[in-house]
Amino acid sequence: MAELIITIDGPAASGKSTAARLLAERLGASFLDTGAMYRAVTLAAMQAGVDMNNEDELLGILENRRFEFAARQGKMTVSIDGLDVTEQIRRPDVTANARYVASAEKIREKLVRMQRQFADNEVKIVTEGRDQGTVAFPDADVKFYLKADAAERAKRRLAELQNNGFDYRSPSRAKSREGENGSIEEIQMAIEERDKSDQNRAVGPLKPAGDAIIVDTTNLSIEEVVEKLSDYVKKTSLKPAKMRWYHFARNVCKIFCKVFFRMRIYGLENVPAGGAVVLISNHQSFLDPLFCGIYLKINLYFLARDTLFKHRFFGSLISSVNAIPVRRGQADMSAMRKIIAILRQGSGVCLFPEATRTQDGRIAPFKPGFGLLCRRGGASVVPVLVDGAFECWPRHKKIFLPGAQIVVCYGKCITADEVKNMNDRELAERLTDTLRQMQHSCRIKHGKEPYDYNCRQIVDK
Numbered sequence: 001m002a003e004l005i006i007t008i009d010g011p012a013a014s015g016k017s018t019a020a021r022l023l024a025e026r027l028g029a030s031f032l033d034t035g036a037m038y039r040a041v042t043l044a045a046m047q048a049g050v051d052m053n054n055e056d057e058l059l060g061i062l063e064n065r066r067f068e069f070a071a072r073q074g075k076m077t078v079s080i081d082g083l084d085v086t087e088q089i090r091r092p093d094v095t096a097n098a099r100y101v102a103s104a105e106k107i108r109e110k111l112v113r114m115q116r117q118f119a120d121n122e123v124k125i126v127t128e129g130r131d132q133g134t135v136a137f138p139d140a141d142v143k144f145y146l147k148a149d150a151a152e153r154a155k156r157r158l159a160e161l162q163n164n165g166f167d168y169r170s171p172s173r174a175k176s177r178e179g180e181n182g183s184i185e186e187i188q189m190a191i192e193e194r195d196k197s198d199q200n201r202a203v204g205p206l207k208p209a210g211d212a213i214i215v216d217t218t219n220l221s222i223e224e225v226v227e228k229l230s231d232y233v234k235k236t237s238l239k240p241a242k243m244r245w246y247h248f249a250r251n252v253c254k255i256f257c258k259v260f261f262r263m264r265i266y267g268l269e270n271v272p273a274g275g276a277v278v279l280i281s282n283h284q285s286f287l288d289p290l291f292c293g294i295y296l297k298i299n300l301y302f303l304a305r306d307t308l309f310k311h312r313f314f315g316s317l318i319s320s321v322n323a324i325p326v327r328r329g330q331a332d333m334s335a336m337r338k339i340i341a342i343l344r345q346g347s348g349v350c351l352f353p354e355a356t357r358t359q360d361g362r363i364a365p366f367k368p369g370f371g372l373l374c375r376r377g378g379a380s381v382v383p384v385l386v387d388g389a390f391e392c393w394p395r396h397k398k399i400f401l402p403g404a405q406i407v408v409c410y411g412k413c414i415t416a417d418e419v420k421n422m423n424d425r426e427l428a429e430r431l432t433d434t435l436r437q438m439q440h441s442c443r444i445k446h447g448k449e450p451y452d453y454n455c456r457q458i459v460d461k
Contacts, residue, residue, distance in 0.1 A: 004124040007132035010146035011195050013153035015217045020128035022226045029124035030071035037111050039089035040078045042098045052100040059106050112136045112273050133209035135274035138346030139299035145208035148218040154188035210344045249321050254294045260402045267410035276343040276379035282363045283352040284389035291408050298348045343377025361390040362451045366432045371424035383411035385438040
């Protein structure tokens with residue numbers, strides 16, 4: 001992943017695209033124009049004549065055509081099957097149809113992965129869109145959200161169209177999503193309609209990240225906007241160093257696990273590419289947080305009992321890798337508020353609802369309190385099975401046994417909507433049963449005696 005990631009989100013005509021491009025130039029960073037990605041898929045779909053309302057047909061376009069996106073000379077270039085379409089994707093009719101692609105859940109998930117792949121190949125990026133700080137890059141170093149009055153945005157859109165040689169008064173022009181062939185009043189109405197659509201869509205809704213810096217650009221020139229953003233980046237210049245440390249520590253832990261254990265990982269595709277997610281895992285040893293998190297690219301936070309933070313060095317170390325202290329045996333409202341805030345920012349949290357390490361390798365019934373955190377944080381839930389860690393390091397041993405086989409299995413994701421429809425006890429019982437069944441199948445698969453839960457064998461996810 002890039003060493004520095006800056007996200008700029010905001011509604012149409014808020015100035016985010018121009019600001020992002022100019023800020024990238026100033027910082028010597030690559031510019032990721034996510035709108036160009038959606039437009040490219042739209043153009044390819046229009047060329048193929050597919051039904052824009054058919055998500056499966058649109059997905060087929062994305063999977064069967066070759067899309068390439070590259071940062072060159074301060075802008076993002078786009079090609080389809082080797083043909084440069086950087087200018088074609090800006091046509092008004094492409095703009096008019098881009099909303100169909102933007103609202104398709106499966107396409108957004110794939111494009112988010114492509115956006116992250118783009119970041120993997122760059123040192124620094126500035127990316128703009130509508131869900132960059134909340135979904136695509138929830139752990140970005142700096143997040144901005146630009147806003148402006150609808151009337152001012154309508155003026156900007158009209159000026160942009162006229163500068164591009166588009167006659168907004170010509171009736172022969174096809175009307176796009178933002179009313180390009182209407183009056184400025186019609187353009188404003190269309191922009192306001194798009195705002196509502198973007199804010200209320202089920203996938204990647206338009207909203208500022210919880211830790212985003214909100215900048216009102218209504219009365220600012222583009223030069224003033226870029227200057228303001230640049231100043232903010234300078235003030236937060238220490239944050240990228242912290243993120244680099246987190247990624248470095250994760251890689252060190254991954255090497256440690258490969259050296260001392262025989263790791264088997266299954267079901268990584270079940271973990272959402274972005275957005276708030278809670279990993280719910282059984283608890284077999286002190287090493288479980290490492291096993292759960294080191295193979296995921298998402299930034300994870302963990303709960304740890306507050307007594308672990310009393311040692312000055314060790315407390316600072318685990319804090320630097322996103323451990324959050326929690327008081328055991330009582331409702332720690334401060335920790336709960338922190339977790340909810342983290343989830344609302346679109347990050348991930350790993351929880352161990354047994355509340356203590358297992359005595360015999362079996363999974364104890366989960367305590368139900370975590371359901372409230374999931375619902376208030378708007379998070380999906382992924383069950384995570386860790387098996388072999390109890391044999392490796394049972395609670396009565398002072399040190400782990402090298403060479404043990406450790407299996408980590410990520411089960412089928414429970415969506416945020418499903419979580420909202422379950423009460424705390426229902427969610428806890430479902431996850432307890434799911435992980436016991438996963439453990440049963442896992443142990444049989446790897447030639448181990450399964451624990452007696454009276455549960456049926458399931459197909460590994």
